[in-house]
Each structure stands twice: as C-alpha cells, then as structure tokens.
Amino acid sequence: MxxxxxxxxxxxxxxxxxxxxxxxxxxxxxxxxxxxxxxxxxxxxxxxxxxxxxxxxxxxxxxxxxxxxxxxxxxxxxxxxxxxxxxxxxxxxxxxxxxxxxxxxxxxxxxxxxxxxxxxxxxxxxxxxxxxxxxxxxxxxxxxxxxxxxxxxxxxxxxxxxxxxxxxxxxxxxxxxxxxxxxSAVAPSDPGGWSRQWTTWLRSRTTTLTPSRWAQDFPALRDAVAAITAHRRVHPRHLRHLRHQSDQSFPAELLAEMAEEAEKAVATDGYLHNGKRNAAVGDAANHFAEQVDLAAVVARSTGMEVEQPHTAVYIGYTEGQFLDFHLDEPGFGEASLILCLRHERPTGALRVSATVFINADGYLACALAPGDCVVFDGALTPHGRTPLGPRESVTLVSFGFRACDRAAHTLTGLPTAPR
CATH class of the missing domain: 1.25.40.10 (Tetratricopeptide repeat domain)
Structure with missing residues (x-):
C-alpha cells in the first residue's frame, strides 16, 4: 500500500x-x-x-x-x-x-x-x-x-x-x-575503517576478474602496495603437500571429515559475502585444529610465533564466483592460513581459479590443490580469488592466528589510502 x-x-x-x-x-x-x-x-x-x-x-x-x-x-x-x-x-x-x-x-x-x-x-x-x-x-x-x-x-x-x-x-x-x-579492540589505529578505505581504492584500480589487465594495472599500484606491505608481519607462502612435525601429510581422514562438514555447512547455513558463501565451522574443523599443530605450521613457514587459531570460517565458491582484491579487517589476526579441502574442475580445463596476492613486486597466484594451504597477513596483503570456470568448485577453510608478541597486534604508522 x-x-x-x-x-x-x-x-x-x-x-x-x-x-x-x-x-x-x-x-x-x-x-x-x-x-x-x-x-x-x-x-x-x-x-x-x-x-x-x-x-x-x-x-x-x-x-x-x-x-x-x-x-x-x-x-x-x-x-x-x-x-x-x-x-x-x-x-x-x-x-x-x-x-x-x-x-x-x-x-x-x-x-x-x-x-x-x-x-x-x-x-x-x-x-x-x-x-x-x-x-x-x-x-x-x-x-x-x-x-x-x-x-x-x-x-x-x-x-x-x-x-x-x-x-x-x-x-x-x-x-x-x-x-x-x-x-577497535585489536587495532585502535584503525577507527575510521582503514582496511575498507584501502579495499575501495584497490577495487577502483584493478580486479581479479580480468587477469590480463594485471600487467597494465600494476605500475599504478606499485608504490601504494609497497607502502602497505612494508608493514606486514607475514609474507605469503604457498605450502604444497604440507608436512607437519611427524613428517606426515595432514591426516587424510581429518581433511575428508572437514571437507564434508564444510560443504554441508555452506549449502545449508552459508551466507553470501563478497561474491562467495561463508559458513561457520563445526566439530570437524575444531577436531582438526586440536589434532594438528597449526601454530607450528605458521611459525615454521613464516618465522612468526603465533597462538593456536582463535577463529575460522568455511568458504565455498562455485562456477563464475570470484573474490575481488581486498584487505581483511585486523580482527581476523596477524596471520591467516587458507587450507584447500576440495577443488573440482573438468579434466583439461583451460582456466583454473587461484588465490592471488598483490606484492610490491607484482602478483602471486596460488592454485591450491586439496591439502595445500597458503599462509599470509590478510590485513596488510591485498588478496582475492580469480573467477571459477565452468563446472569448477572450491571448498576452503580459513584460520586466523594472533601473534604471541602482543606488539604485533597494534598497527601504527600505516599509510592512508590514496584519493
């Protein structure tokens, strides 16, 4: 009416x-x-x-x-x-x-x-x-x-x-x-939405949708990205066929249980966010984090001592979905670990989606296979995912870690987003 x-x-x-x-x-x-x-x-x-x-x-x-x-x-x-x-x-x-x-x-x-x-x-x-x-x-x-x-x-x-x-x-x-x-709780220096301001600027300058544009986009981004990444606490590391202290790959049964839980959670409880679906983790992810010393994985690959993960989320992508470049809010932690649970695509597919980062010297693409992970500082490294091709799907879990050194929690002297 x-x-x-x-x-x-x-x-x-x-x-x-x-x-x-x-x-x-x-x-x-x-x-x-x-x-x-x-x-x-x-x-x-x-x-x-x-x-x-x-x-x-x-x-x-x-x-x-x-x-x-x-x-x-x-x-x-x-x-x-x-x-x-x-x-x-x-x-x-x-x-x-x-x-x-x-x-x-x-x-x-x-x-x-x-x-x-x-x-x-x-x-x-x-x-x-x-x-x-x-x-x-x-x-x-x-x-x-x-x-x-x-x-x-x-x-x-x-x-x-x-x-x-x-x-x-x-x-x-x-x-x-x-x-x-x-x-507000973790980074008092970011009351005005510093991360969101940088995300807006990044998305006005480049996109994961068209990788062919990256070479021409990058010169205009170089100085700005270098100013951000100079403060990051962790450099992106793509860890393939990861092995932990017992020199064994992540337990296959734990990965399978987590993948099954993730796909059910995304399908039934997932919510749209930035062009993909997120869902809360459950017992399988918590059990995985209890059985595998993820803090040690992060420490060995980055040199930064961290506590066991304080937060996690399941992420699901399907055909055509992507995640444009952005910076995470500081509250997720000083280090993030994205673990691939499943990656389905047709045999011989010409295009395969990847997790991508912008570094001071260019772009880094990580095509994660099941069991692979990437460790990075999401608050200070622009990142995203390229579009999924026909009949492609990706299921991930992302863990957030806090540094043991409390000084690393506070971000100060960060450059403001260009106008």
Whole structure:
C-alpha cells in the first residue's frame, strides 16, 4: 500500500523515498479511515490502521505510529487473525525499537517469532529478519547473525530475489559492525575503517576478474602496495603437500571429515559475502585444529610465533564466483592460513581459479590443490580469488592466528589510502 514510498537508510531503518508524498499518502489513508461507517468490515480498519502506523513510523512520528499499530494489532487479535497478529506485531515491535523501548520491542519480536513458528511457517523468515535487526541494534551481533542466516536460508528456498537481497544487506551490516568492534579492540589505529578505505581504492584500480589487465594495472599500484606491505608481519607462502612435525601429510581422514562438514555447512547455513558463501565451522574443523599443530605450521613457514587459531570460517565458491582484491579487517589476526579441502574442475580445463596476492613486486597466484594451504597477513596483503570456470568448485577453510608478541597486534604508522 505504501511500499513504493518507503526505503531503508544505512542503518536499515525505514525512511521515506519522498517525505511529502508519503505524508500525503498517509493523510489519504486517515481520511478513508475516518469515513468508514460504524458497521465497516473490521479487516479494512485493521489494514488502514496498520499502514497508517507504518507510514507514521517511517516519517518519524512515533507516538502516532504506536497508537495506530496497537489498534491494528488489537483488531487482529480480537478477530482471531493470527497471521495479521504476527505481521502487525512485528511492525509494532519496530515502532518500539525506533523510539528506544527495547524491552517492549523484544517481547513483541519473540511473541511474533514463536507464533510464526507454531502457526504460520510462511512468516518465519519475516520474523527472523525483524528480530535479527533488533538484536543487531542491541549489540548482540552473534544472535543477530544466527537469526539472519536462518532467514536467508528460508528466503533462498522461496527463490525471492528481493527478500534474499534484503537479508543479505542486514547480514552485511552485522559483519561491518562486527569488524568495527574487532578493529577497535585489536587495532585502535584503525577507527575510521582503514582496511575498507584501502579495499575501495584497490577495487577502483584493478580486479581479479580480468587477469590480463594485471600487467597494465600494476605500475599504478606499485608504490601504494609497497607502502602497505612494508608493514606486514607475514609474507605469503604457498605450502604444497604440507608436512607437519611427524613428517606426515595432514591426516587424510581429518581433511575428508572437514571437507564434508564444510560443504554441508555452506549449502545449508552459508551466507553470501563478497561474491562467495561463508559458513561457520563445526566439530570437524575444531577436531582438526586440536589434532594438528597449526601454530607450528605458521611459525615454521613464516618465522612468526603465533597462538593456536582463535577463529575460522568455511568458504565455498562455485562456477563464475570470484573474490575481488581486498584487505581483511585486523580482527581476523596477524596471520591467516587458507587450507584447500576440495577443488573440482573438468579434466583439461583451460582456466583454473587461484588465490592471488598483490606484492610490491607484482602478483602471486596460488592454485591450491586439496591439502595445500597458503599462509599470509590478510590485513596488510591485498588478496582475492580469480573467477571459477565452468563446472569448477572450491571448498576452503580459513584460520586466523594472533601473534604471541602482543606488539604485533597494534598497527601504527600505516599509510592512508590514496584519493
């Protein structure tokens, strides 16, 4: 009814696309509501009061929004329309959230989500989406991500592109807030998003999409990249057929278990991020990290002593996907280890995707085979992945490590991104 006049701001709150037009549209709905006869269908009154409330909320008229939405919710409850109870309850929860009444909002979100799960499964994704944004604003980023990832799975199953896009935008904001929190805790010198500024600049100058451009792109990047990489704590190392202290390759059964877990996680719980799918690691990855001394692998290959991995994520790529050049947020650690779990492609494929880095002296491409890994400093080495070819797929796990030397945690004297 008013959808075309409402959009979302950077904080994902509803705002007018045109304030005057929305105010006029709300006025017309109020005129219609006042003109309804006393014996009018309650459903029409419920619909009008709901949309008046949504419009007023978007305009910032919170008291009027609360009044209208409470009236609409009461009508829905009185008439036994539980579907409307869920939908309007979420709107009323939003109105309480917008005015700063987190306690009332929380109760309404939980009630709507429980009712949707019990009686209206088609509305569960909506309830999860609204509840996730509420948790995000309260600072419960872990809870927000869990709700939004569940919503994303449901919306992908619905095959509704706009709904998927909306949930992905919310997940992207959760990730942004998480990275900002990590950067604030780990690298006080990066409060303004230093990594993101450099990523924006890099992507304006080059891309992993067209490797043929690299030679012509690089001269313009050389000095800037050299200024960044001069501070890095780990140089990229491609480790093939890795052997650990017992002089044996990574245990094949552990790699197989992790690969199976990763592919299931990416397929069922994965969320879109930078053109690929990420997913939380599980028992198999944790067991692998317990059985294999990954800190020793990093130390031997880089010379930097690190603690055992403090974080990890599964990554999945399929045909056509790629990851453009970027810098990681400092919170992931002073060293990263990307381990290839599976790499499927047709026999004789002319193009094979690779993990790529920009160094001060040019580009480094690492075509990882299963069991291979690459160790690098993701916060200070521009990196990405070239596009996957037809019928190609790659499954990876990325571990993050903190240096034992606490001085290495703080990044100071870093060059600002060119303009």
């Amino acid at each position: 008013l959808d075309h006049l409402i959009t979302h701001d950077d904080a994902l709150r509803m705002v007018p696309t045109d304030r005057d037009e929305l105010a006029a549209a709300v006025g017309r709905l109020r005129d219609e509501l006042r003109a309804l006869p006393e014996d009018a269908d309650p459903a029409r009154t419920r619909i009008l009061t709901r949309w008046i409330g949504i419009g007023q909320m978007s305009l910032g008229h919170h008291d009027e929004a609360l009044t209208s939405l409470r009236r609409s919710l009461d009508i829905a409850a009185t008439t036994g329309n539980t579907r409307a109870v869920v939908a309007t309850g979420l709107n009323l929860a939003d109105a309480h959230r917008y005015v700063g009444d987190a306690q009332s909002a929380d109760a309404l979100y939980r009630s709507a989500l429980n009712t949707a799960r019990d009686q209206h499964p088609e509305l569960v994704d909506y309830a999860l989406q609204h509840t996730g944004k509420h948790l995000m604003e309260r600072g419960d980023l872990t809870g927000a991500q869990a709700h939004l990832q569940e919503a994303l799975r449901l919306r992908i199953a619905k095959e509704d592109t706009e709904l998927v896009k909306s949930t992905q935008a919310a997940l992207d904001r959760v990730e942004l807030l998480t990275n900002q929190a990590d950067a």
